[in-house]
Amino acid sequence: MDMDFIKVDQGKCTRCGVCATVCPGVIGMADNGPRAIRDLCVSCGQCVAVCPERALDNTNTPLTDQVPIEENTALDSGRAAQFLRSRRSIRNYQSKSVPREKIAQLLDIARMAPTACNSQGVAYHIVDNPDTLRQISATVMDWTEGELKSSPAMASAKYAPHLAMMVEQYRQTGEDVVLRSAPCLIVAVAEQHSFATGRDNTYLSFAYLQLFATSVGLGTCWAGLFEYCAASGYEPLLALLNLPQNMQVTSGMMVGYPQYAYHRLVARNPLQVTWQ
Numbered sequence: 547m548d549m550d551f552i553k554v555d556q557g558k559c560t561r562c563g564v565c566a567t568v569c570p571g572v573i574g575m576a577d578n579g580p581r582a583i584r585d586l587c588v589s590c591g592q593c594v595a596v597c598p599e600r601a602l603d604n605t606n607t608p609l610t611d612q613v614p615i616e617e618n619t620a621l622d623s624g625r626a627a628q629f630l631r632s633r634r635s636i637r638n639y640q641s642k643s644v645p646r647e648k649i650a651q652l653l654d655i656a657r658m659a660p661t662a663c664n665s666q667g668v669a670y671h672i673v674d675n676p677d678t679l680r681q682i683s684a685t686v687m688d689w690t691e692g693e694l695k696s697s698p699a700m701a702s703a704k705y706a707p708h709l710a711m712m713v714e715q716y717r718q719t720g721e722d723v724v725l726r727s728a729p730c731l732i733v734a735v736a737e738q739h740s741f742a743t744g745r746d747n748t749y750l751s752f753a754y755l756q757l758f759a760t761s762v763g764l765g766t767c768w769a770g771l772f773e774y775c776a777a778s779g780y781e782p783l784l785a786l787l788n789l790p791q792n793m794q795v796t797s798g799m800m801v802g803y804p805q806y807a808y809h810r811l812v813a814r815n816p817l818q819v820t821w822q
């Protein structure tokens with residue numbers, strides 16, 4: 547058992563114990579300061595980030611990799627609310643490609659989202675080839691049409707009329723109702739054996755991505771229908787994506803430059819809450 551991952555500079559440590567308090571049970575306080583008491587570090591790095599004296603290091607999340615917070619970066623509540631309520635699902639994109647560096651910038655924030663037990667484990671497969679994108683949409687439409695005809699569960703689902711409408715629109719006009727002619731699709735993938743956690747982690751990472759995208763002028767939309775098709779294991783779609791055998795699609799997100807600006811914030815159903 548390696549219990550040496552916590553390094554303490556005894557000259558700087560004031561024994562305040564905050565590192566042990568924020569840790570989910572792996573660091574304990576001894577007379578001479580913090581030490582690892584279990585070999586179960588999840589590498590969240592909180593112990594290193596919270597130490598006010600830079601006295602603690604953790605070889606799993608080295609101090610040298612942690613960026614100091616130079617100033618209070620918290621948004622005031624009004625701006626934070628406005629920022630969160632300004633995000634919209636973008637269904638109309640400019641016909642302009644997104645530089646790969648910008649997509650990488652989004653992913654670099656997406657990967658900062660919380661994950662179960664710091665499991666992370668979400669990888670991203672980017673499709674920005676216009677022909678492949680259109681083939682994906684066509685394939686998802688084939689699947690949807692087939693499912694509406696052959697699957698009683700799908701045909702009786704609450705959203706079946708919406709799906710039937712999408713298929714009809716696609717067949718009549720060729721309009722890309724699946725990926726909305728977005729110039730880029732981010733496909734999130736996780737290893738098959740950790741699919742359930744991977745999907746939860748993906749959803750949170752995409753929430754981060756959607757919000758951050760607005761600050762770099764990009765718009766996004768969940769590719770829900772694409773996700774359902776991939777999750778069903780539809781071979782023609784999997785063949786197009788050509789992912790490694792052990793990887794499974796957890797979700798998809800369209801990205802591009804929005805065609806329209808929105809002038810009003812999101813409104814939702816009344817809040818339902820109980821207190822106990």
Ligand SMILES: Cc1cc2nc3c(=O)[nH]c(=O)nc-3n(C[C@H](O)[C@H](O)[C@H](O)COP(=O)(O)O)c2cc1C
Pocket residue numbers: 633634635636637724767768769770771772812
């Ligand atoms: C899991 C998930 C899947 C979604 N799938 C689609 C989709 O396939 N196509 C689409 O146009 N919007 C999709 N959306 C976007 C929702 O329709 C949208 O969030 C909702 O209508 C509220 O609009 P807003 O995001 O602009 O506030 C999806 C959203 C979520 C969370």
